[in-house]
Amino acid sequence: MNLILLGPPGSGKGTQAKFIVEKYGIPQISTGDMLREAVAKGTELGKKAKEYMDAGKLVPDEVVIGIVRERLKQSDCDKGFILDGFPRTIAQAEALDRILDELGKRIDAVINIQVPEEEVVKRIVNRRSCMKCGAVYHLIYKPPKEEGKCDKCGGELYQRDDDREDTVRARYKVYREQTEPLVDYYQKKGLVHDINGTKSIDDVFKDIDEVLAKIKV
Numbered sequence: 001m002n003l004i005l006l007g008p009p010g011s012g013k014g015t016q017a018k019f020i021v022e023k024y025g026i027p028q029i030s031t032g033d034m035l036r037e038a039v040a041k042g043t044e045l046g047k048k049a050k051e052y053m054d055a056g057k058l059v060p061d062e063v064v065i066g067i068v069r070e071r072l073k074q075s076d077c078d079k080g081f082i083l084d085g086f087p088r089t090i091a092q093a094e095a096l097d098r099i100l101d102e103l104g105k106r107i108d109a110v111i112n113i114q115v116p117e118e119e120v121v122k123r124i125v126n127r128r129s130c131m132k133c134g135a136v137y138h139l140i141y142k143p144p145k146e147e148g149k150c151d152k153c154g155g156e157l158y159q160r161d162d163d164r165e166d167t168v169r170a171r172y173k174v175y176r177e178q179t180e181p182l183v184d185y186y187q188k189k190g191l192v193h194d195i196n197g198t199k200s201i202d203d204v205f206k207d208i209d210e211v212l213a214k215i216k217v
Helices: 013-024 031-041 044-054 061-072 090-103 117-125 165-187 201-215
Strands: 002-006 028-030 081-084 109-114 127-130 136-138 192-196
Touching: 002 013, 002 165, 013 028, 013 081, 013 109, 013 201, 028 031, 031 044, 031 061, 044 061, 061 090, 090 165, 109 165, 109 201, 117 127, 117 165, 165 192, 192 201
Parallel strands: 002 081, 002 109, 028 081, 109 192
Antiparallel strands: 127 136
């Protein structure tokens, strides 16, 4: 079962991917993980990617696509995979189609976790992290016992720069601009399954699982 997972920042995509991995035994493959693995293994494409990463530049499409091809050839992908963070553009989606054709595979479903902007902002802006131990709290859903202090180590809680409202709204805007054409691309192939991401974590997975049970191959 070969899946693509879409969802804005704060949609719970990472959590849902872990549930899918546990139940179906297929690997979650994120762009970041693929790049780090290729760099660590010192593959030719990994060396190229490292040059861009060391210079603080975006790794170009042709390198990322090559690394995706390398990763999908690995034996743990024989029974399926979850792509997270790839493709991000129509060009990448078309390149993925070509890779899958080469490998005799196809995408079975695109899981599109939908969460409106205001909910995303509420989820992310209220996150606080501990400076000492890195524990994460949420001012609404999981507040610390004492304001501004970590329950575990007493460390000071702070808001990460990328959790600030203007940053979150900018990230959401970029996500929408990049993803809407992708959703349209895969809708034309009849692969998109929209999931309401505002439900509880368990209910979101239940909805995803119902989709996967129907398409399991």
